[in-house]
Amino acid sequence: PGLCEGFNFDVGHSHVFQGPPKSQFGYRVLQWGGNGDKWLLVGAPWDGNGQGDIYKCGVGLQNSSCAKANLGTERGGCEWGREMDLTHCCVLMSPPKACAPLWSQECGTSMFSSGRCVQLNEEFQLVGTIAPTAQRCSTYMDIILVLDGSNSIYPWEEVQTFLGNILGRFFIGPGQTQVGVLQYGEQLVQEWALGQHPTAQHLLEAARNLTRQEGRETRTAMAIRQACTESFSPAQGGRPGATRLLLVVTDGESHDGDELPAALAECDRRNVTRYAIAVLGHYLRRQQDPEDFIREIKFIASDPDEKYFFNVTDEAALNDIVDALGDRIFSLEGAGLRLGSREGAFELEMSQIGFSTHHLEDGILLGMVGAYDWEGSVLEESQRGRIVPPREAFQEEFPLELKNHAAYLGYSVSSLQLPGGQRLLVAGAPRFQHKGKVVLFQLDPAGTVTVAQALMGEQIGSYFGSEVLALDLEGDGDSDLLLVAAPTYLGDQSRETGRVYVYHVGQDRLSPAGSLHPEPRLQDSRFGSALGAVPNLSQDGLTGAVVGAPLEDEHRGALYVFHVAPGTLLPQCKQ
Template sequence: MNSCINVLRLLLSGPFVFAPAWSYNLDVRHVQNFSFPLAGRHFGYRVLQVGNGVVVGAPSEGNSMGNLYQCQPETGDCLPVTLSNYTSKYLGMTLATDPTSDNLLFAAVQFSTYFKTEFTFLDYIRQKDPDALLAGVKHMRLLTNTFGAINYVAKEVFRQELGARPDATKVLIIITDGEATDEHNIDAAKDIIRYIIGIGKNFKTKESQEALHQFASKPVEEFVKILDTFEKLKDLFTELQKKIYVIEGTSKQDLTSFNMELSSSGISADLSEGHGVVGAVGAKDWAGGFLDLKADLQSSTFVGNEPLTVESRAGYLGYTVTWLPSRGTMSLLATGAPRYQHVGRVLLFQQPKRGGPWSQIQEIDGIQVGSYFGGELCGVDVDRDGETELLLIAAPLYYGEQRGGRVFIYQKIQLEFQMVSELQGETGYPLGRFGAAIAALTDINGDELTDVAVGAPLEEQGAVYIFNGQQGGLSPRPSQRIEGTQMFSGIQWFGRSIHGVKDLGGDGLADVAVGAEGQVIVLSSRPVVDIITSVSFSPAEIPVHEVECSYSTSNQKKEGVNLTVCFQVKSLISTFQGHLVANLTYTLQLDGHRTRSRGLFPGGKHKLIRNTAVTPVKSCFVFWFHFPICIQDLISPINVSLSYSLWEEEGTPRDPRADRDIPPILKPSPHLETKEIPFEKNCGEDKNCEADLKLAFSDIRSKILRLTPSASLSVRLTLRNTAEDAYWVQVTLSFPQGLSFRKVEILKPHSHVPVGCEELPEEAVVHSRALSCNVSSPIFGEDSMVDIQVMFNTLQKGSWGDFIELQANVSCNNEDSSLLEDNSATASIPVMYPINVLTKDQENSTLYISFTPKSPKIHHVKHIYQVRIQPSNYDNMPPLEALVRVPRVHSEGLITHKWSIQMEPPVNCSPRNLESPSDEAESCSFGTEFRCPIDFRQEILVQVNGMVELRGTIKASSMLSLCSSLSISFNSSKHFHLYGRNASMAQVVMKVDLVYEKEMLYLYVLSGIGGLLLLFLIFIALYKVGFFKRNLKEKMEANVDASSEIPGEDAGQPELEKECKDPGCLEPLQKTDEDGSGGD
C-alpha cells in the first residue's frame, strides 16, 4: 500500500527457482483497464474497492490539487470525486515518496602518482553492479597524491554531465595506506562531506594520524578512522552507511527540533470497527507515531515511542499502520518505522476495546540497512475466524540472492508474533521492490482461506504475486505471477497498489484491482472447479479364458472388457452464480506404468486422447479394450489411468457484460484417477485361494560331485501344488560358496512354464550363497507339478568338505502357515577330490631274455617305472601307496626268479604274497605285491630288479612271459583318479625264450656225402644227353670259308685266341685247326 525510498544495496546474490505455477485463477486475458486523461501518471497510486467500483488515488506531482476518481467496471468509465474545501496536492496519496527516484549514486576514483576515474555516476546509473564496474581495476602503486585526488574528484567527478545531481548531498570516502606525498589545498571540496580512512602500519604514530585530519570534515573525530587491516573495512562501511542514510531527507539548514509541526499525519491510515488511526511520521523530530482518532474525527490522541530516545529519531514511526483484528478484549495495532536505526522496526501496540491508554507490547527489528523494513504491513486472518494469525512485514528495498525486496511472515504464537518464513520474488530483479504493496484478498481459489497479493512494481514493468492461504499460514511459493506486460505492452509500475475484497462483476467471484502508472487494471477471478470422475468396467473381473496362452485348450470366445468413463464439473466457490462449462482434454491409458501393456484399445493402441465439454450434469462414455496373446502376469490387476486438463481456445475475448460462460480453471491438484481391473481368480466360491505346496529333491542318492576342472552339478527339484492356485511362487535354494549358478530349466511337464532365477547377495555369516527362483510367475495352478533342474559350475578356489549341503524352500503369497511342513527339502551330496597321478614304464626296461644250453644260466633284469604326481588345489589329500607286483614263481618250471624293489627317493616297501591268483591272465600272473608309501612329490622312480635263473635242461624250445606292474593306491571313497584308473597303472611284460639245441655232426657228414652223390648223378645224366658235345667244328669251318674270300684273313687269328678265353670254350680252337681234323 505504500511506496518506499529505493536505496542501493551492494550485495551479491544467488539463484532461486520458483515452482512453475504462473497461471492460476486470475484471468489475465480478459481484463478491464481504467484511466483518466487529465489525472497524470500517479493515477493508480492508490486503489480501493468500494461498493461495486474502484476508488483511485491520483496525487499531484506539482502544485495542483491531487484527486480521487470513482471507476465503475459495469460502465468502464472513471469520474473524479468532488471534495469541497480540499485543495491538497497530496489528496489520494498513501505513500510518502516518488517510487521512481534513487537516492544514492556512486562513482569510484583510484589515485597514486596520477588519478583515474574507474566509473562515473552515469556508469553506475546504467549498471548498478559495483562488482562488475570494478572487475577490471588494477591496483596503482608508487606515490600517494591525496590533495590532488580530492581536488580531482571535486572538479572532475561531481559533474552534472557525468550523472551527479546538483541538489544532492555529496559524500567523499577516501581510503589510503600511506601519508600524502603532495601539498595543496582542498578548497574545491569544502562543500563535500569527507571521510578519510587510514589503513596499515604507516598510521601507528600520532603525527601520521593527525596528518589525516586536514582531509576530513569537522569534527574530525567522526570523519577520520584508522584501521589495522583491509578486512576491518567491512564493519566500518556498515557504520558509514548509517551515517550516510542520516543525511537522506535532511536539508543543509540547521537541524532544529520539531514536535508536531511537520508531523505528516495521514501518510498512512487504517480503520477497524469504526476506529481510525493515521500515521504521523514527522512527529517528535521525525521519530514518528500515530494519531488515535476519536469517533467524531475532530480530536485525536498521539501515540509514539515511549520512552522517546535518541535512537528513535528519524525512525518514521507511523509510516504504515494496520489493525490486527482480534476476538479478545484488546485491540492490536502494528505500525512501521522503516528508517529506525536504518534497519527498520515494527512496533505492536494494544488498547482495551472499551477505551483506555495504549501500551507498547512488542518490538520487531529489521536485519539489513536501508531495506525499509516495515515499509508495508498487512495483517492476515487466514481462516477468516476474526483472529489475525499472520503479520506480513515488507522490506521492499531488501537486497539478496539477486532479488529486490522481501516479505517476512510473522505468526501469532501465544501472546506475540514470531517469524516463521519469508516470501520472495523471482530471481534476476535486484531492484524489483517486491513487497511495495501487500493486500489480503478475499478467498479467490475456493479453499475458504484468505489469499495474499504482493506487488513488485519494478520487476521489469511490474508484477503481482498471488500466495494462497493454507492451514496454519501461506504457501511459500506463488500460485500465480502476473506480469503487467501480459496484458498491456506499455504498462509501467504494475503492482504499485493492490486491493481485492469485492465482487465487482456480479458473478459471485472476487476481483482484484491493481494500480499502475496512470491506470488501474481490474483482474477478474475465474471459477475454480473440480472434475468428478468415475471409471467402471464390465465385466468387473477379467475372465481367465480371455488371457490364456496359445497352448491352452480353451476354445471359448474372447469378448474383451467395456470401460465406462463419466465426468461431472463442480464449482469450489460457493458464491459463484454463473453457468459452468469446462472443456476437457482427457487421456485413457492402459498399464501406463509398464513397458508392455496387457490391454489394447482397437487398433492395438494402449492410449486414447479425447475432448469433451463437461457440465454439472454427469456425462458418460463407453470404450472397449481387449488383450494380447498370452499374458504371464495374471495376478496384478490391469491399471487404467484417466488424466485430464482444460482445453482453452486461445484469443477468445470475454465481455463481462455479455451473457457468456466464464471459463473455469481446475484446482491445482493431481488431475488423475487410477482404477484397476483384477483378473478372475480360480479360488472357488469363497474367492479366497489357499495353496498347498510340496517340495522335494529327486534322484539325489546317485549324485556325486567329482571335483574335476570342468566339474558341474545338476540337481532336480519336484514342486507340487495339491490345492488351489498359488500366487507368486518362489523357490529359494541355498548352496555352498564353491558352486556357481549356471542355469535353470523346466524338465516337465513342458517348457512353457516360466522359471527364472537370480542369485541373492552372499550371506557371509553362514558361508553360503542363495538362489531365488520365480516359478510359473505369477500363478502356479491348482494340482500342478513341475520338475526343475538347476545346474551349477564348480569354482577351483572353492572350499569343500566331505559333503555339500543343499537346502531348498518354497513359498507363495497365499499358503497357510499350518501347511509349511513339506515346503522345505535338504540334500547331502558326497564330494570326491581328484588325484592326478601318471605312471609309465621306461624304455630301458628289460623286455627280452633267452636261455640256451650253452648260454649263461642266470640273467639279471630290471623294470623301471616313472611316477608323476601333479600338485593339487585342495588341502585334504590322502596317503598314497605305490603297489608293485612281481611274477609268481612256478615250482614245476625250468626257471626261477627273485625280485627286489628300489625307489628314488628311497622308500621302505613291505612285500606281501598274493594268496589267490590275480585277475590278470595266467601267462602274466603275479605272486608278490610290494606296498611302498610315497609322498606328494612331483616325480618318483621305481626300479624292479630281478634275477632269472635256468635250473634244468632244456628239452624243448618254449616262450614265457614275466610281468611286473605298478599302480597307485589311495582311499577311493573320497578321492578318484582325475584321468581314470588306467592313468595311474603301468606294466612291463618281459619275454623269456628257452631254446632247445640237438647233436648235429653226423647230420653234417651224411648231408655232405649225399650231396656229392647227387652231383655225380647229375653230371652223368648231362653227359649222356650230349650236353658236353656241341657242333662247334662245323660252325668254325663255315666261318673259315666265309672269311677266305676276304683279303688279310690271317689278320683275324688273334681274335680267335681271345675267344678261347671264354669259359664256355671247352676245347682250344687253334689246336683243332692245326691238326686239320674235323669231326662232327
C-alpha cells in the first residue's frame, strides 16, 4: 500500500483572485458571509493612484470575480472620497468595516493623519463613519475685516492691495477660514458676509472690485458694534464653534468714541478677538500729533498691545505688515490646537486610528500608533462609551524620561478572557526600547489603565509585539494561549527568519510556553508577519493557528499551519 500525507488546505485546487497591478491587492483579507453566500473582502491600499479601495470576491463559484467597492468616490453622504486619503486602506474587520489609518485633514499648512473607519452594509454602501480622533482644524475661523472707507483714506488702491495680500495668508475653505468685510464711514455697508465667497479665488476677486464708500465721519464704534452683534451671527454665515476674529483698519479717531466701551463690551460677550491697525498717513500728511488716535486704537485692540495692535506710516505701508499680521493670527489659532497639552506635543492629531483593530464582545478596540507623539495608545468604542486613555495612563510602562522613543503602542491589539472571568486588553508596542513590548491591561470608563503584566522582547529590532493573537483552543470561551510575533527576529547568519512566542494563559498571569518554528532553512522569512486563528481546523472542534511568512521562498511567501496539542500548539508546523 502507498503512503499518503494528510493536509488541512488543498493547495492543488486553489481559487486565485487577482487585482490590479501595483495595487497591493491582498494587503488585508476578510471572510464574510450572509444569506448563504460566501465572500472574500480584499484590501488594495494602492488602488486608484494610491487612494486605496477594497474588493468583494465571490467564493465557491469557479468563475466568480471581484467587484470593486469604489470607496474613493463620494457615496452615501459620508464624504469619504472627498475628504480622505485612503492610502493603507483597508484594515478590515467583521461586521464589515474598513479603516484608513492615513486618512488626513488639511489644517492650514499642516496635514494631520488622524485616521478614519467606515461601516459598510452588504451592498458595500457606507452606512456610518467612525472618526473619533478627527479634530476641528485650528484654522476654523470666522474673520470680519472692518475697513475705514472715509474720505481721508488715500489712496484706496493701497487698501485694496493690502486686503488682497492678507486674504492670501488665510486658509480659505470648508472646515477652515471664512471671511466677511464690513466697510464704514458715516454709514455701514456689509460688503460681503461670512461664507459668501467660499474660495480664495472668489475672495481675491471681490477684493479687487471693492470700492470706497467715502464719508466725512469715521463712526468706528458703530462699525465694531455691528460687526460683533450681527456679522458673526448664523444669519450672516457665522458658524458655531468657530474662532471669531475682528480686524479693524482705520486712519482717524472715531466720531463716536464715547460709544466704544459699550461696543467693545459686546465683542467681549461674544468672545471676539480684535486686531486693530492704525494708519497714520492722514496725521503725518497734516503734521498732526497722532497720540490720541494711537491711544484709541490700542483701546480697541485686544490685550496685549504688542500682539494685537499695529501702526503704519501710511496706506502703502499696510503691505509691510501682512506677513507679521498673518503670523500672529496663525500663532493665535495654533495655540488652540493642543490646548492643555505639553507645549509642542501632539495629542491625537496624528493618531492613525484603525492601524489595528479588534472586535470586542460589545464593541471595538482600535490601535492609535501615532497618538501622543507616536508613543501610541488605544481607543475603546463599546457599550461603555468611547474611552480614550490620557497620555499619562501608560506612564509606568512608558516613562516620560524616554520621550520621543516612539513605542507605537497599538500597533497590534487583542483581548484575553481569563479563566476566572476577567477580561484583559492587549496592545503591542514593537518599537519600545528597540526590543518591543506587549502590555496586558484593564481600562475603566474614565480612561484609567491598570496594567496586569508586560511582556518584553529579547532582540533589538525584532519588532516583538507587531502581531498578537489570543487563542481559545477548546471553544469554551476562555483564552488558552497568546501568540506574540517578532517577524524581523534575526536567526543564523543575520537572516530575518522571524519568531512567534507562545504564552500560556493562567488564572491571572501569562507564562512562556516556547515558540513556533518555521522550516529550518537559511532564508529571510519574516515568519509571524500575520497571525490567524482557524476554528475546527482538523474537524475535531479545536482551534488551530496559521502564521504568515511573506519573504519565504524568495518573496513568494508561505503560510504555516499549526495543530493543537493538549493545552498548547505543536511547535512544528503540520502543513
